[in-house]
Amino acid sequence: MANIEIRKYRDEDCETVKELFISGMNEHLPLSFMHVLKQPLTHMLLMCTFCSLMATAKSVLLPVLAVTLLLAGARQMIVHMFNTYIEASLKNDLNSIDETYLKQRNSCFWVAESDGQVVGTVACVPAENAPEFLELKRMSVRRSHRGKGIAKALCRTVADFTRDRGYPAVILYTSMVATDAQRLYEHMGYKKIRQFPLPEFFAKIINFTLIEYRLDLEKEK
Numbered sequence: 001m002a003n004i005e006i007r008k009y010r011d012e013d014c015e016t017v018k019e020l021f022i023s024g025m026n027e028h029l030p031l032s033f034m035h036v037l038k039q040p041l042t043h044m045l046l047m048c049t050f051c052s053l054m055a056t057a058k059s060v061l062l063p064v065l066a067v068t069l070l071l072a073g074a075r076q077m078i079v080h081m082f083n084t085y086i087e088a089s090l091k092n093d094l095n096s097i098d099e100t101y102l103k104q105r106n107s108c109f110w111v112a113e114s115d116g117q118v119v120g121t122v123a124c125v126p127a128e129n130a131p132e133f134l135e136l137k138r139m140s141v142r143r144s145h146r147g148k149g150i151a152k153a154l155c156r157t158v159a160d161f162t163r164d165r166g167y168p169a170v171i172l173y174t175s176m177v178a179t180d181a182q183r184l185y186e187h188m189g190y191k192k193i194r195q196f197p198l199p200e201f202f203a204k205i206i207n208f209t210l211i212e213y214r215l216d217l218e219k220e221k
């Protein structure tokens with residue numbers, strides 16, 4: 001991992017950090033759409049629409065158009081779901097990293113810097129629903145710098161910080177479509193605790209789930 005420095009966030013990193021977060025999240029759109037296409041409910045809806053329009057319309061054009069519109073609608077719903085999450089994340093913490101992470105006890109925000117450029121981010125805070133643990137958040141690495149061990153180094157930074165603060169474990173949440181992230185966390189020793197659906201109606205009907213992972217630190221030497 002040559003020329004990579006992990007340091008605390010500074011105000012001048014603000015725009016790059018947000019850009020890394022947004023592009024990292026948007027990478028999950030194609031896999032999310034594929035997930036929707038694989039759902040039995042989607043197959044049923046498309047088949048029923050196609051067959052009923054074929055039976056009533058005189059041409060094949062209308063059923064094809066209707067199916068295309070349904071697929072475009074589903075894609076828009078996914079984009080909306082991600083945009084809502086991105087907007088909430090900006091509002092809740094990424095527009096005020098200093099206040100949310102650096103001025104709070106037991107919280108921090110780090111960036112990975114390569115040749116003066118911010119190429120990775122990670123944060124941790126006491127977990128909202130389990131304050132006895134710290135939660136790893138905002139993990140993202142620029143595409144051009146992937147596969148160099150930057151995310152592993154960021155994971156270790158969070159684990160060391162959590163151990164130094166006397167917490168027994170790090171927890172995190174990731175989505176079912178973030179497969180690179182799942183491999184990373186499992187590689188770093190995180191164990192899957194549970195998988196559960198997002199509360200939003202659209203996420204529920206497409207069976208879009210989050211995965212909770214935990215890294216127990218007592219067991220580490």
Ligand SMILES: CC(C)(COP(=O)(O)OP(=O)(O)OC[C@H]1O[C@@H](n2cnc3c(N)ncnc32)[C@H](O)[C@@H]1OP(=O)(O)O)[C@@H](O)C(=O)NCCC(=O)NCCS
Binds near residue numbers: 025141146175178185
């Ligand atoms: C997940 C992510 C942070 C990994 O960043 P990275 O710097 O490329 O990861 P590393 O080089 O440190 O790889 C760490 C380990 O993760 C696993 N891994 C990461 N990307 C992988 C891939 N594409 N295929 C297979 N394994 C992968 C490997 O086990 C790897 O260890 P190894 O190289 O010793 O085999 C990066 O892909 C990313 O930013 N994705 C988009 C945003 C995102 O999903 N964030 C997580 C939200 S919870």
